Amino acid sequence: MKVVVCVKQVPDTKGGVKFKPDGTLDRAAMLAIMNPDDKAGLEAALRLKDQYGAEVTVVTMGLPKADAVLREAMAMGADNGVLVTDRVLGGADTWATSTTIAGALRNLDYDLIITGRQAIDGDTAQVGPQISEHLGIPVISYAEEIKIDGEYVEVKRQFEDRYHIVKAKMPCLVTALAELNEPRYMTPGGIFDAFAKEVTVWGRKDLKDVDDSNIGLKGSPTVIAKASDKVKKGAGEKVVLDSADECADYILGKLDEKHVI
Amino acid sequence: MDFQLDQQHEMARSLFREFAEKEVKPHAIDVDETEVFPRETVEKMEKYGFMGIPIPKEYGGQGCDPLTYAMCVEELAKVCGTTAVIVSAHTSLCCDPIMNYGTEEQKQKFLVPLAKGEKLGAFGLTEPGAGTDAQGVQTKAVLDGDSYILNGSKCFITNGKEADVYIIIAYTDIQIDARGRKNKIFSAFIVEKNTPGFTFGTKENKMGIRGSSTYELIFQDCRIPKENLLGKEGQGFKIAMHTLDGGRIGIAAQALGIAEGALDRTVAYVKERKQFGRSIGQFQNTQFQIADMATKCEAAKLLVYEAAEAKSKKDRFSVEAARAKLYAAEVAMEVTTKAVQLHGGYGYIREYEVERMMRDAKITEIYEGTSEVQRMVISGALLK
Numbered sequence: 001m002k003v004v005v006c007v008k009q010v011p012d013t014k015g016g017v018k019f020k021p022d023g024t025l026d027r028a029a030m031l032a033i034m035n036p037d038d039k040a041g042l043e044a045a046l047r048l049k050d051q052y053g054a055e056v057t058v059v060t061m062g063l064p065k066a067d068a069v070l071r072e073a074m075a076m077g078a079d080n081g082v083l084v085t086d087r088v089l090g091g092a093d094t095w096a097t098s099t100t101i102a103g104a105l106r107n108l109d110y111d112l113i114i115t116g117r118q119a120i121d122g123d124t125a126q127v128g129p130q131i132s133e134h135l136g137i138p139v140i141s142y143a144e145e146i147k148i149d150g151e152y153v154e155v156k157r158q159f160e161d162r163y164h165i166v167k168a169k170m171p172c173l174v175t176a177l178a179e180l181n182e183p184r185y186m187t188p189g190g191i192f193d194a195f196a197k198e199v200t201v202w203g204r205k206d207l208k209d210v211d212d213s214n215i216g217l218k219g220s221p222t223v224i225a226k227a228s229d230k231v232k233k234g235a236g237e238k239v240v241l242d243s244a245d246e247c248a249d250y251i252l253g254k255l256d257e258k259h260v261i
Numbered sequence: 262m263d264f265q266l267d268q269q270h271e272m273a274r275s276l277f278r279e280f281a282e283k284e285v286k287p288h289a290i291d292v293d294e295t296e297v298f299p300r301e302t303v304e305k306m307e308k309y310g311f312m313g314i315p316i317p318k319e320y321g322g323q324g325c326d327p328l329t330y331a332m333c334v335e336e337l338a339k340v341c342g343t344t345a346v347i348v349s350a351h352t353s354l355c356c357d358p359i360m361n362y363g364t365e366e367q368k369q370k371f372l373v374p375l376a377k378g379e380k381l382g383a384f385g386l387t388e389p390g391a392g393t394d395a396q397g398v399q400t401k402a403v404l405d406g407d408s409y410i411l412n413g414s415k416c417f418i419t420n421g422k423e424a425d426v427y428i429i430i431a432y433t434d435i436q437i438d439a440r441g442r443k444n445k446i447f448s449a450f451i452v453e454k455n456t457p458g459f460t461f462g463t464k465e466n467k468m469g470i471r472g473s474s475t476y477e478l479i480f481q482d483c484r485i486p487k488e489n490l491l492g493k494e495g496q497g498f499k500i501a502m503h504t505l506d507g508g509r510i511g512i513a514a515q516a517l518g519i520a521e522g523a524l525d526r527t528v529a530y531v532k533e534r535k536q537f538g539r540s541i542g543q544f545q546n547t548q549f550q551i552a553d554m555a556t557k558c559e560a561a562k563l564l565v566y567e568a569a570e571a572k573s574k575k576d577r578f579s580v581e582a583a584r585a586k587l588y589a590a591e592v593a594m595e596v597t598t599k600a601v602q603l604h605g606g607y608g609y610i611r612e613y614e615v616e617r618m619m620r621d622a623k624i625t626e627i628y629e630g631t632s633e634v635q636r637m638v639i640s641g642a643l644l645k
Binding site: 071075184185186187191 | 269311314
């Protein structure tokens with residue numbers, strides 16, 4: 001079984017987010033870490049390795065210094081690391097990023113792809129599902145638990161007030177939540193081994209079936225109007241009505257009130 | 262000369278730091294207060310390979326260098342002196358001599374489970390009448406057929422009752438030198454727990470490192486299989502001294518960590534604590550004290566890392582190890598004392614932890630060679 005885990009090096013937002021005067025993230029002012037959801041995804045993959053002997057390959061896209069997250073992943077137990085880096089890939093939004101990563105993944109054999117739900121720097125939760133669309137494979141998002149059942153993957157998917165059990169035939173992509181598990185520590189020997197190993201480095205020319213119009217800043221349709229630190233979601237409104245029709249009317253009324261429809 | 266750590270050592274440090282903060286620090290007050298050996302923490306350290314860092318992979322270790330090991334002890338000591346010395350005594354005083362002097366059979370039988378952390382190690386040289394003066398050792402081993410019969414006792418043994426494997430130094434012969442003086446000839450033995458005739462005496466109630474299980478070991482007609490002789494008969498003194506050279510790097514790293522831990526807490530405290538309408542960190546006396554503490558910590562660190570590097574490159578590193586231990590231990594005592602002073606009344610309260618650090622620091626000037634012994638080693642090399 002082959003598992004590919006997509007990870008991202010992100011600024012640590014624990015001590016708050018720092019912005020540059022132009023409103024973009026000041027990455028240099030913050031410590032770089034492995035995105036927590038991705039780390040949980042990696043841990044899930046490493047447990048599949050412990051249980052089924054899966055081969056785990058970690059892929060990241062970023063600056064050359066993103067090599068550090070691959071070494072960390074390998075020090076935790078991943079078998080291989082792939083760094084996708086190229087100047088022309090810079091400035092990518094989620095569309096260009098997912099296009100690029102899918103182009104890299106087309107070079108790899110996989111049964112399961114695991115990504116984090118979302119990165120703490122962008123908080124979009126779009127890249128994982130987009131990769132699955134590019135590759136034409138099913139996606140199960142928000143995984144709290146991942147089990148393998150023959151050719152199938154069975155996932156406990158988090159939902160607002162409940163969970164769903166979703167089963168999909170592999171190859172398949174799963175997006176993981178930080179709550180999925182408690183990631184293991186690296187081992188000292190694992191760190192030394194990780195630095196003794198080669199990391200595969202791919203650039204633009206190594207991406208398969210990717211059009212230039214879909215990569216980098218030029219291939220990014222997103223325009224950021226405003227960036228801010230996370231705003232906590234309120235508790236919301238809870239309404240109990242007698243019938244389904246009344247509920248539907250109430251919801252429609254609210255959507256109308258907020259000019260959603 | 263490069264003072265910059267490479268990426269793998271930086272990553273190792275971040276691992277040790279994260280582990281220490283999350284897994285060790287929350288128990289430090291309790292370990293000190295209750296004197297309970299932190300078994301759960303040791304099991305976690307086993308899981309992540311902390312119990313065999315400098316031992317080659319083929320013998321169950323992590324295959325890292327002495328510097329990585331020293332950094333592990335340092336980071337653990339920043340939050341808990343007890344946990345740091347458990348790792349140090351196990352690795353430097355038990356794994357290391359078996360690695361250096363053991364036969365292949367001994368390595369397979371004892372070193373592999375020790376380096377994996379499945380078993381815990383200890384070392385016994387000190388006796389009630391023999392500390393700095395090794396000739397005072399009364400524990401005696403006599404060859405009888407296929408085994409040695411061990412009689413005597415060892416005191417102040419770290420990991421005492423919790424260990425599974427012990428390196429015990431005993432005399433096996435007495436020779437008369439040219440001037441007619443009697444000289445004991447020592448040998449080293451690997452002794453397993455539960456060997457008939459091997460029991461435990463008093464548990465020491467200590468000032469610091471209170472969770473480290475310090476016990477007296479008693480040997481009464483204790484038969485040690487001949488194949489458990491470590492090195493050759495008569496090599497015991499050399500093995501003990503070489504082992505202690507390595508051990509001193511571990512203790513120096515422990516002392517360094519304690520000093521750095523106290524400095525970190527003091528820096529945080531003086532920024533918070535207000536007197537006369539200002540944080541006490543704004544007073545020049547505080548600033549000067551902090552500057553001295555930080556400078557001494559950094560100097561100690563360079564000596565400790567230099568000694569660790571020397572161990573990986575040289576057969577003899579006694580002087581480097583002695584300098585590192587002497588200086589780091591004295592810095593630990595000085596920095597923790599200043600830390601308590603800068604904390605004022607709160608520094609004297611257990612909750613604030615710097616008082617524990619001060620109590621933990623004191624032993625680093627005493628065990629594995631007192632500061633006076635380190636001075637003898639350093640000056641001895643210069644004046645010979």
